[in-house]
Amino acid sequence: MSSRELTILGTSSAVPTRHRNHNGYFIRWDRQGLLFDPGEGTQRQLALMGLSANRIDYLCVTHFHGDHCLGVPGIVQRIARDGVAHPVHALYPASGQVFWERLRHASVFADTDVIVEHPLDGDVARVPPLLTARRLSHPVESYGYRLQEPDGRRMLPERLREHGIGGADIALLQSEGTLRGVSLGQVSEHRPGQSVAFVMDTRLCDNVFALADGADLLVIESTFLSSEAALAHEYGHLTARDAGVVARAAGVRRLVLTHFSERYRKDDEPRFLADVRASYDGDVVLAEDLMTVPVPRRQVQTATE
Numbered sequence: 427m428s429s430r431e432l433t434i435l436g437t438s439s440a441v442p443t444r445h446r447n448h449n450g451y452f453i454r455w456d457r458q459g460l461l462f463d464p465g466e467g468t469q470r471q472l473a474l475m476g477l478s479a480n481r482i483d484y485l486c487v488t489h490f491h492g493d494h495c496l497g498v499p500g501i502v503q504r505i506a507r508d509g510v511a512h513p514v515h516a517l518y519p520a521s522g523q524v525f526w527e528r529l530r531h532a533s534v535f536a537d538t539d540v541i542v543e544h545p546l547d548g549d550v551a552r553v554p555p556l557l558t559a560r561r562l563s564h565p566v567e568s569y570g571y572r573l574q575e576p577d578g579r580r581m582l583p584e585r586l587r588e589h590g591i592g593g594a595d596i597a598l599l600q601s602e603g604t605l606r607g608v609s610l611g612q613v614s615e616h617r618p619g620q621s622v623a624f625v626m627d628t629r630l631c632d633n634v635f636a637l638a639d640g641a642d643l644l645v646i647e648s649t650f651l652s653s654e655a656a657l658a659h660e661y662g663h664l665t666a667r668d669a670g671v672v673a674r675a676a677g678v679r680r681l682v683l684t685h686f687s688e689r690y691r692k693d694d695e696p697r698f699l700a701d702v703r704a705s706y707d708g709d710v711v712l713a714e715d716l717m718t719v720p721v722p723r724r725q726v727q728t729a730t731e
Contacts, residue, residue: 429456430620430721432645432682435464435471437713439649440493441688447471447715448493449685451645452481453622455573458556460484462571462624462645464497469504474716479504480512484557485541487518488626489568490525499532506538513542517553519567520545549633560637562628564662570626570637575619575724585613620724623678626685629662630672638676642722645713646672647685651694652701666698670706679722681706684713 435450442448448465452472459481461468472478482505487495495518505514518526523545530541544553546569551559559569581600586592589608591599599605599613623641625634627649638644650658652667664672666683673681683698690698695712702710711719 430454430622432622432643432719432721433475433477434682434684434713434715434717434719435468435475437684437686437715438465438493439647439685439687440491442466443688445692445715446686446688448497449626450497451624451684452477453573453624454481455556455622458483460486460556460573461501462486463488463494463626464501465493466496468497469500471716475718479508480510482510482514483512485514485516486557486571486624487516487522487526488562488570488624489519489564489566490522491566491627494626495525495529498526498529502530502538502541503533503535505540506536510538510540512540514540515542515544515553517544517546517557517559517569517571519569520547521567558637560633562625562633563631564627564629568627568662570628570633571624572637572641573620573622573624575621577619578617579610579614580617581614589613618724620721622721625664625672627663629659630664630668634664634672635676638672638678640677642679642724643682643719644669644673644676644678644680645682645684648683648698648702649685649687651690651697652704666701667704670702670704673702673706673708678706678708680709680711680719682711682713682719 433452436447438446449463450468451462453460558572562568621641622643623637625646646669648666648669649663652665
């Protein structure tokens with residue numbers, strides 16, 4: 427099983443349907459678990475996928491429309507009920523603090539002190555070590571998120587042998603950069619860090635492209651088909667074709683379309699794929715509830731030094 431993967435808990439937009447729950451997305455990132463936009467029913471969806479509250483390290487809300495946050499009370503209370511002992515970092519737009527407080531304390535329960543709040547403000551906000559948030563274009567303040575692993579290097583055994591470097595000397599070369607006249611670049615390759623971008627309700631704007639830039643996995647709303655582009659823009663949403671434009675321009679490796687309007691039926695789904703194919707010919711996933719999508723393995727780029 428991949429140690430970095432997306433579990434899709436819900437894929438509808440404002441109104442759940444018989445086939446699609448409200449939003450909910452869980453990203454497993456090594457030992458960290460990140461829950462994005464828990465809508466109604468997220469507790470049950472997590473249970474169906476075998477995910478417990480103890481797996482949640484980050485609770486990220488893009489904005490305070492109900493389909494993206496009405497599951498917060500249940501998640502917080504489950505964190506308390508299950509005795510989660512580690513910090514759970516909560517990220518949300520600072521302008522929605524009053525709504526966060528209402529959700530955070532929505533009913534009577536034995537509270538928990540493990541929730542660490544990170545209200546987001548400004549065009550770009552960073553929450554080390556994993557996350558960057560960027561403000562999007564929606565009728566209410568909304569943020570998109572990006573997980574970014576730092577770039578690294580992959581050691582090349584054959585080149586190490588050519589230069590007579592082995593054992594403890596490898597670690598010394600990695601820490602110092604040179605060893606006995608041999609540079610790290612001569613015996614290793616650049617290894618770009620993996621990245622995941624999460625873009626919900628927004629019109630096209632510069633920060634959508636910035637979040638998606640070079641992402642291995644882009645999870646993005648495609649509320650409408652391109653035939654309703656004017657309606658999408660009016661309400662601050664993207665079409666499937668918009669999502670494809672972003673993926674192509676940003677060099678995305680795997681594109682996940684989600685947040686579908688309830689106006690579309692199951693047999694409309696091929697139209698979303700046709701829409702996105704008008705602008706993007708890469709790897710596309712039409713999200714379904716309770717689907718798991720691995721983050722593509724990182725690509726290695728040979729160094730030129």
